[in-house]
Amino acid sequence: MTGREYAWKRRPGWWLRNRRYLMFQLREAGGVVCALYGLVLLNMLIQLRAGESAYTAFLNLLRTPPVLYLNIVLFALVVWHALTWFMLIGKAQPIQFTRQPLPWKVVFGINVLLWLGVSGAVVYLIFGGI
Amino acid sequence: MLLEPIFWSLFSLGGFITAFLFPVTLFLLFFAAPFHLWPTDPAAYSTFVGHWKEPLVRLFFFVLIGGSLFHGTHRLKFMLMDAGFKGRSAEAFLDIILNGVAIFGSLGALFYAVRGWLF
Amino acid sequence: MAASDVVFRVKRYRPESGGRPTFQDYRIPYRNDMVVLDGLNYIKDHLDPTLTFRWSCRMGICGSCGADVNGQPRLTCGTYVRDVRKGAVTVEPLSNFPILKDLVVDFDDFLRKLASVTPYIVRKDWGDLRKEYVQYPEDVEAYRQQSLCINCMLCYAACPVFGSSPEFVGPAASALALRYNRDTRDEGADARLAQLNTKMGVWECTFVGECSVVCPKDVDPAAAIQTLKFLATMRHMRRLLMPGSSSR
Numbered sequence: 001m002t003g004r005e006y007a008w009k010r011r012p013g014w015w016l017r018n019r020r021y022l023m024f025q026l027r028e029a030g031g032v033v034c035a036l037y038g039l040v041l042l043n044m045l046i047q048l049r050a051g052e053s054a055y056t057a058f059l060n061l062l063r064t065p066p067v068l069y070l071n072i073v074l075f076a077l078v079v080w081h082a083l084t085w086f087m088l089i090g091k092a093q094p095i096q097f098t099r100q101p102l103p104w105k106v107v108f109g110i111n112v113l114l115w116l117g118v119s120g121a122v123v124y125l126i127f128g129g130i
Numbered sequence: 131m132l133l134e135p136i137f138w139s140l141f142s143l144g145g146f147i148t149a150f151l152f153p154v155t156l157f158l159l160f161f162a163a164p165f166h167l168w169p170t171d172p173a174a175y176s177t178f179v180g181h182w183k184e185p186l187v188r189l190f191f192f193v194l195i196g197g198s199l200f201h202g203t204h205r206l207k208f209m210l211m212d213a214g215f216k217g218r219s220a221e222a223f224l225d226i227i228l229n230g231v232a233i234f235g236s237l238g239a240l241f242y243a244v245r246g247w248l249f
Numbered sequence: 250m251a252a253s254d255v256v257f258r259v260k261r262y263r264p265e266s267g268g269r270p271t272f273q274d275y276r277i278p279y280r281n282d283m284v285v286l287d288g289l290n291y292i293k294d295h296l297d298p299t300l301t302f303r304w305s306c307r308m309g310i311c312g313s314c315g316a317d318v319n320g321q322p323r324l325t326c327g328t329y330v331r332d333v334r335k336g337a338v339t340v341e342p343l344s345n346f347p348i349l350k351d352l353v354v355d356f357d358d359f360l361r362k363l364a365s366v367t368p369y370i371v372r373k374d375w376g377d378l379r380k381e382y383v384q385y386p387e388d389v390e391a392y393r394q395q396s397l398c399i400n401c402m403l404c405y406a407a408c409p410v411f412g413s414s415p416e417f418v419g420p421a422a423s424a425l426a427l428r429y430n431r432d433t434r435d436e437g438a439d440a441r442l443a444q445l446n447t448k449m450g451v452w453e454c455t456f457v458g459e460c461s462v463v464c465p466k467d468v469d470p471a472a473a474i475q476t477l478k479f480l481a482t483m484r485h486m487r488r489l490l491m492p493g494s495s496s497r
Contacts, residue, residue, distance in 0.1 A: 221448070
């Protein structure tokens with residue numbers, strides 16, 4: 001064949017092309033933020049060991065306005081990550097009792113209920129109740 | 131030997147852990163008190179030190195830290211590779227650094243969880 | 250512009266001159282029941298015989314006519330112009346593939362990947378070929394969804410991972426691997442899982458899910474890949490922890 005092929009290159013802003021791609025990138029970012037919070041919690045444990053003033057200083061740092069607002073944004077990403085996880089479970093690991101697997105929306109609903117239950121358990125078992 | 135299936139399994143486990151446990155935990159520790167959405171401050175030193183005596187609480191935080199680290203570093207690896215950090219040496223570098231952070235972070239969490247309890 | 254006209258904005262590329270692809274506009278008569286493929290054929294028949302594109306069955310079963318319509322991978326024979334007619338209808342070749350000419354892309358790479366997953370029944374011993382292999386309805390149901398794949402490659406065009414990692418085995422090849430793994434007549438599951446248990450096999454996938462959104466046959470390749478990740482992991486751990494046991 002004469003002539004040359006035109007090599008295709010993916011555009012840098014590919015994830016802005018449609019809503020689903022954007023939701024995916026936010027979901028991935030939420031996952032990375034979870035690791036960030038993991039390190040924050042680890043540091044909390046380190047400061048807890050170091051003593052009351054060190055621990056309280058770290059906690060206050062996280063609660064002062066600029067850091068607090070950043071925390072709100074990061075927390076929103078963590079919640080989005082959790083919601084998309086519940087949406088994906090139905091597709092990634094189908095649960096099947098009958099001829100067809102359960103629809104993902106049903107699995108999502110079940111997971112949200114489970115999440116409410118688990119959150120309640122965490123409140124009472126880990127944080128000593130209301 | 132392909133370690134990817136193992137790290138993916140830890141990533142999946144971490145995903146369940148963070149999805150179910152993180153929202154309520156982060157809310158109580160960092161947002162409940164500053165926005166007066168809870169009668170007490172669950173993160174205040176005196177309160178938290180009391181909870182920290184319980185082995186279940188120590189285990190909870192170990193699982194949370196380990197799970198979130200393995201989950202998030204795995205996602206970060208794929209985000210970085212997607213953004214252009216490609217090739218065998220780049221991937222090997224990311225594998226070592228990111229899984230290293232997850233492993234050492236989890237070991238650190240384990241250490242602080244059992245310190246003051248088992249030794 | 251008359252209400253009975255529509256503008257098709259089509260990506261052109263001439264391999265003899267090289268350079269970059271450019272858009273060319275064509276104004277064509279509009280009918281309420283026309284599909285994008287009808288528009289392309291009108292252009293070729295009446296306005297510009299040099300326009301080059303693939304098509305065949307015009308009923309959504311051959312998988313030839315894939316293109317990016319208004320930025321979305323679609324079958325041009327299955328896309329009604331009335332549904333995409335917000336201003337001009339933009340028609341481009343499928344994303345993520347090298348362009349041969351106009352709307353025609355080079356998919357040799359996809360065919361290689363398809364071949365790499367042995368997309369046919371593999372048996373050590375075929376026995377008496379005059380006897381039929383019995384399959385119950387539930388056996389067929391196990392692989393029916395993945396068997397609907399028409400190799401149209403819309404899923405590859407939709408997959409951003411394939412867009413930046415051309416060696417990724419991709420959605421359709423993976424779904425078809427699962428189709429044969431789940432077929433009770435097949436004995437090649439272990440070899441296929443070994444093939445997919447690689448960095449450019451299923452592990453490149455980050456479950457974006459767009460492949461399943463664009464699939465015209467509801468094959469759901471995204472779910473197939475996640476299932477394969479799980480199966481590959483189980484096989485991996487079995488081989489690691491119990492090397493002496495049999496593979497299946």
